[in-house]
Structure formats: structure tokens, C-alpha cells
Amino acid sequence: xxxxxxFAPHPVAAIICLIVVLLGPRLIRRIGRNLDLxxxxxxxxxxxxxxxxxxxxxTRRQAFQFRVAIFVAYLxxxxxxGDLALHYSLFAYLISNSLLAIVALPLLLVSLPKWLLNVxxxxxxxxxxxxxxxxxxxxxxxxxxxxxxxxxxxVVEVATSSDVAFIIERVVLLIAALLxxxxxxxxxxxxxGLSPLGRVAYLFAQSLIPTxxxxxxxxxxxxxxxxxxxxxxxxxxxxxSDQLAAGGVVKVISIAIFWSMGGYILAKATDTNDEFSNxxxxxxxxxxxxxxxxxxxx
Numbered sequence: 164x165x166x167x168x169x170f171a172p173h174p175v176a177a178i179i180c181l182i183v184v185l186l187g188p189r190l191i192r193r194i195g196r197n198l199d200l201x202x203x204x205x206x207x208x209x210x211x212x213x214x215x216x217x218x219x220x221x222t223r224r225q226a227f228q229f230r231v232a233i234f235v236a237y238l239x240x241x242x243x244x245g246d247l248a249l250h251y252s253l254f255a256y257l258i259s260n261s262l263l264a265i266v267a268l269p270l271l272l273v274s275l276p277k278w279l280l281n282v283x284x285x286x287x288x289x290x291x292x293x294x295x296x297x298x299x300x301x302x303x304x305x306x307x308x309x310x311x312x313x314x315x316x317x318v319v320e321v322a323t324s325s326d327v328a329f330i331i332e333r334v335v336l337l338i339a340a341l342l343x344x345x346x347x348x349x350x351x352x353x354x355x356g357l358s359p360l361g362r363v364a365y366l367f368a369q370s371l372i373p374t375x376x377x378x379x380x381x382x383x384x385x386x387x388x389x390x391x392x393x394x395x396x397x398x399x400x401x402x403x404s405d406q407l408a409a410g411g412v413v414k415v416i417s418i419a420i421f422w423s424m425g426g427y428i429l430a431k432a433t434d435t436n437d438e439f440s441n442x443x444x445x446x447x448x449x450x451x452x453x454x455x456x457x458x459x460x461x
Contacts, residue, residue, distance in 0.1 A: 171242040180237040187233065188226040191279060195220025198278065221276050228274035235267040239333075249329055251394035253380075253402075254409040256323070260313055261416045263333060264340035269424070272344055281352045281452070290452070293342075293351050299365055302342040307372045309339030314376040314413075316387050323390050343369060347424070353452030359432035363425040370421035373413045380410025 221229075238244055239259040247255035272280075284290055296302060312318050313336050322332035347366055349356035357365055386392040386402040395402040 171246055173241050173245075176237065176240055180233060184230045184233050188221055188229055191229075191276065192221050194282075195276065195278060198282070220278070225274045225276060228270050232267045232271035232274055235262055235270070239263045239267070249323055249326070251391065251398050252400065252405055252409075253319070253388050253391040253395075254405050254412065256319065256391070257314065257409045257413045258416075260310075260333070260336060261413060261420075264310070264336050265417065265420045268337060268340050269344045269348070272341075272348060272350060277352075280350055284351060285452075285455070287455070290351075290353075290456070293345065294354065296342050297345045297351055297354075299346055299357065299361075302346040303365070303368060306339045306343035306369065309336050310372055311376055314373075314380075316389075319388055320390050353449045353456065359428050362428050366421045366425040366428075370418050373417045377410040377414040380406050380413075 239248070239262050244255050244259050244262075248259040249256075284293055296305065313322070313332060318332070322328050345351055346357070347362055347369070349362070356362075383406065384403060386395075386406055388402075388406065391405065392402040395405045
């Protein structure tokens with residue numbers, strides 16, 4: 164296993180990431196140009212959007228955010244973070260999970276144009292399901308359960324047993340985080356959602372979720388993860404120190420990200436052109452979604 168610490172290019176993952184980074188924004192813009200953009204005219208009145216057809220459906224800033232999000236996600240699976248997370252270090256494992264769920268994912272969601280989020284959630288069954296699952300208490304409970312479960316020793320042992328199990332664990336965590344961010348950022352069209360102050364309180368609550376398992380890691384004086392106890396020794400790291408650092412970094416990252424996001428929401432609460440502003444304000448997509456709900460609700 165020591166040989167795995169040497170550089171591993173992961174060519175398939177690198178190629179997929181490169182294709183998505185290069186072609187993703189172009190594909191989104193092409194889809195947008197093929198839609199009826201007249202219906203979305205109220206969403207396009209932004210000083211940041213130029214007059215050319217490409218920028219009207221995805222701004223340059225959104226394209227940049229999209230690429231950064233994909234790159235950060237790639238880092239969580241690639242060498243060295245991904246390899247260390249799978250084989251040797253609890254510290255790398257929790258760093259990887261945190262970067263994926265609370266850094267890359269919200270950045271990706273913010274990068275997606277509102278019309279695209281509307282299209283992706285338009286199907287009535289998807290819309291109904293999201294209306295239930297993005298209620299603050301429900302989405303918070305799901306995210307809490309998934310995040311805490313991802314730190315439970317038995318779950319970690321299973322997740323690190325193979326590449327497939329590792330990916331499945333990530334997918335479950337991402338789905339839970341997706342519901343949480345949909346709630347925190349008021350992304351579902353046609354729902355009143357939380358006020359800016361409500362979203363700040365919601366994000367503050369999410370920042371407390373990792374605190375309790377992190378404290379266990381910080382104050383436990385023996386390794387409680389057999390897989391990483393063996394792996395840490397193989398790379399010359401004390402497994403208890405690795406565990407202590409893991410608990411500390413989860414606590415710091417979660418507080419830094421969620422509190423920074425909350426502060427940004429408060430600072431931009433009156434800016435209706437900002438992605439983090441009060442997205443509950445009525446737009447064409449909100450009105451359209453409410454009409455569709457009335458139609459299929461009869």
C-alpha cells in the first residue's frame with residue numbers, strides 16, 4: 164500500500180473532469196438558447212449580463228464558479244486527497260467529505276442559472292418530492308443524519324472497503340447536502356422559503372451538526388477507526404493525532420463555511436440581483452411553477 168502514496172494520475176477521472184470543465188458551460192448555454200428565453204426575461208435584467216447570446220443564459224461569473232466547483236470536487240477524489248482519504252488518513256477522509264458537501268456543491272448550485280434549476284425540478288413528481296424534503300426541519304434532519312453517519316466508525320470502515328463503497332457513501336452525502344443547500348439558498352421555484360434572517364439561523368444550525376462527533380474525535384485518546392489506524396502507521400503518522408486533527412478540521416471548516424455564507428446573505432439581503440439574496444421574491448419561474456402546481460393539483 165505504500166506505493167499508493169506515489170503520484171497517481173487517475174486518468175479517467177482527470178479526463179472526465181476536463182471535459183465537464185471545458186464543455187459544461189457551453190452545453191448549458193446551448194440548452195438555454197434552445198429554450199423560450201422570452202419567458203425568463205425578468206431573470207435576465209442584470210448589469211452583469213452582456214448582450215451576446217451566450218452570456219444571456221449563463222454569465223461569465225457563473226461559468227467560472229461552475230469550473231471551480233468541478234475542480235474542487237475532482238480534488239476530493241484525486242491524488243493526494245482522494246487516495247489518502249480512501250486508504251490512510253481520517254483527516255484526509257473528512258477533509259474530502261467536507262470539501263465536496265459544503266464547498267463544491269453549493270458553489271455548483273450557485274453557478275447554475277435559475278432557468279436551468281427550474282427545468283431540472285419542473286417534473287411534478289420531482290417538484291412535489293422536493294417541496295417536502297426541502298422543508299427546513301426535514302432537510303436539516305436528513306443532512307444531520309447523513310453527515311454524522313459519515314463519521315461513524317462502522318460506516319467509515321464500509322465506505323473505505325472499496326472504491327465502489329467510497330463512491331456510494333459520497334453520493335448519499337451529496338444528496339443529503341443537496342436538500343440542505345436547496346433550503347438554505349431558496350432554490351426551489353414557486354416556494355416562499357426562508358427569509359434572509361431565517362436562512363442565517365438555518366445555516367448556523369447546520370454549522371453545529373459536525374460539532375458533537377468532532378468533539379468525540381478530539382477528546383478520544385485511542386484510535387476508533389481500525390482501517391485508518393493501520394493506514395496511518397503505514398505512512399508514519401500517529402493514528403490518534405490524525406484523528407485529533409480530523410475532528411478539529413471538521414469543526415473549523417463547517418463553522419467557517421456556514422458562518423461566512425450566513426454573513427454574506429445578511430450583507431446582500433437587499434441586493435435582488437445577487438444569487439444569495441432573497442430568492443423567494445417572485446420571478447416568472449416562481450409564478451409559472453405555482454400555476455403548474457395548481458394545474459396538476461386538481
